[in-house]
Amino acid sequence: MNPFRPAGRASVERTPIRAELPSAKTSGTTATLRLYDPIDSWGEWWGISAKEFTRVLDELPDDVTEIRLLINSPGGEVFEGIAIMNALRSHPAKVTAIVEGIAASSASFIAAAADELVMMQNSQLYIHNAWAIVLGDAADMRDVADELENSFDRNIASVYAAKSGDTVEHWLAEMEKDRFLTAEEAVAEKLADRIEGVGDAESAKAKFDLSVFARKDGRRAAARADVQTPSSSEPGTPNRKETVVAHDDFMAGVRDRLGVTDADASDETVMAALDEVLAEQAETPAAPAATLPDGAIIVDKAAHEQLVSDAAAGRTAMNAINAQRRDGIIAAAMQDGRIAASAKDGWRAQLDKDEDGIKALLESFPKNAVPVEEVGHSDTLTSAEDAMYSQAFPTEEVAR
Structure with a gap:
């Protein structure tokens, strides 16, 4: 199941996980794209996939010179986020990311990789170490842990470092803290360029289930009782x-x-x-x-x-x-x-x-x-x- 979908809250109004294709609106030579859902390779009902996002990006008129990327997302799969980030980097238009509520996890490095990052007042960024689900013996666990630290974490930290001018090691230390950065802190850390307008990060966070990011006794409680790993699609227990x-x-x-x-x-x-x-x-x-x-x-x-x-x-x-x-x-x-x-x-x-x-x-x-x-x-x-x-x-x- 999608870890950002609130469990046991069917009667509570929330942002639905079903994701429409990113809608593009153009005004003159400026296009607006919205990333308002989890980032998920399945796409459609489960969130925004890189395939869906890039399809809309490719449909933009040739005379577009600026893309305003409006973000309110809990993040999701790392490589789907990297694919979206690089598609925006490759586009000839200037990309201005605007965090309207929260840009968490993979949504945060998509925002940081934009040509300009604007934080609405009261909006937030959330950064953390990459994590994964693995089945196997002790050697498998150690291999995945090494890959997370030496590949995934350093790769993500390098995006923050390129934006801020600080070292990769600095951002690895910050990611270890599981930090929620306010708009002011994001600017102070040189991840964001400026603050404008009015936002409501607490209300935005309430639309997604972010308890998957919670830590207990200093460590992340990754194996929550209300989050179940996906079952195999092979014969037996159905996916x-x-x-x-x-x-x-x-x-x-x-x-x-x-x-x-x-x-x-x-x-x-x-x-x-x-x-x-x-x-x-x-x-x-x-x-x-x-x-x-x-x-x-x-x-x-x-x-x-x-x-x-x-x-x-x-x-x-x-x-x-x-x-x-x-x-x-x-x-x-x-x-x-x-x-x-x-x-x-x-x-x-x-x-x-x-x-x-x-x-x-x-x-x-x-x-x-x-x-x-x-x-x-x-x-x-x-x-x-x-x-x-x-x-x-x-x-x-x-x-x-």
């Missing part, structure tokens, strides 16, 4: 992005068949359209009262067969939606450390019986009661969550 895409494709097909033209229509809207179609098809001319008993109607055979088929398709669609929602409840409980992976099947079965009650019960469990990262396993259930499950649903023997 979450693939599941989302499959569901989107399915719902798109349902929308087309029902004539719903709004591509962003919610599942509830689609199901309401399905109910309306079924209701219309159920309407038939009234049968002669003298020939039919009360409660009976005459339905054309073809219409009846179509009605049965549509009802079955609607039920299949609803079952798929219910299953995905309930899978999401279990996944969220595991991500929050409320239940252990060994008991997920049992909890999932209970959701099919009483979704509201079981969901409320899961949400009442304390977070982080179960470690998110596996440090070993046993063929016996010993976690606090397993004990609560056994108490809620006693059986003679726990299934394994």
Whole structure:
């Protein structure tokens, strides 16, 4: 999952992770581009990719002499950010980066590489050491750690050094501190050229989940309970992005068949359209009262067969939606450390019986009661969550 997407805050208004292509507006020979989302190689729903950004950059008129890059982004993938940065460097127009809220992580070095960096009042930059997720043995861990320090960190620090005139070592030390720089500090550190206008960095930061950058006891708490590493796309556990895409494709097909033209229509809207179609098809001319008993109607055979088929398709669609929602409840409980992976099947079965009650019960469990990262396993259930499950649903023997 995208680490900048707030977890457990579905009812809170926030900047959506879905990213429109960077919109370009031109005024004379000046073009405006907006980087308002995470930087992610998947693009589209997940954030702005270098491919999307450069496609819009290539479409700018040839007579553009200045690009105003407006930034409010939590950053994201390093090499996607480097590709965007170098595309802007290669463009013949002067690039003026304007931080309207926050330029964090990879968005900060994109801003620093511009010909001019302007901080709006109250806006912020955020700089930190690069980090990664790795699976492997101790040698693999050491190799990745060395690569992060000797390649990624120094590469990023060199961008800040080129802008400010300070040494790479100076910026490596500053990145180690995980610094949020105010507009004034950014100018004092010579990363920004000037301050202008009015901004609101705290409000901008609230639109993204930046807790992934938090440190605990002086070190970054990278393995947060509410952040789960992406699963493999190989046979076995499906990749979450693939599941989302499959569901989107399915719902798109349902929308087309029902004539719903709004591509962003919610599942509830689609199901309401399905109910309306079924209701219309159920309407038939009234049968002669003298020939039919009360409660009976005459339905054309073809219409009846179509009605049965549509009802079955609607039920299949609803079952798929219910299953995905309930899978999401279990996944969220595991991500929050409320239940252990060994008991997920049992909890999932209970959701099919009483979704509201079981969901409320899961949400009442304390977070982080179960470690998110596996440090070993046993063929016996010993976690606090397993004990609560056994108490809620006693059986003679726990299934394994």
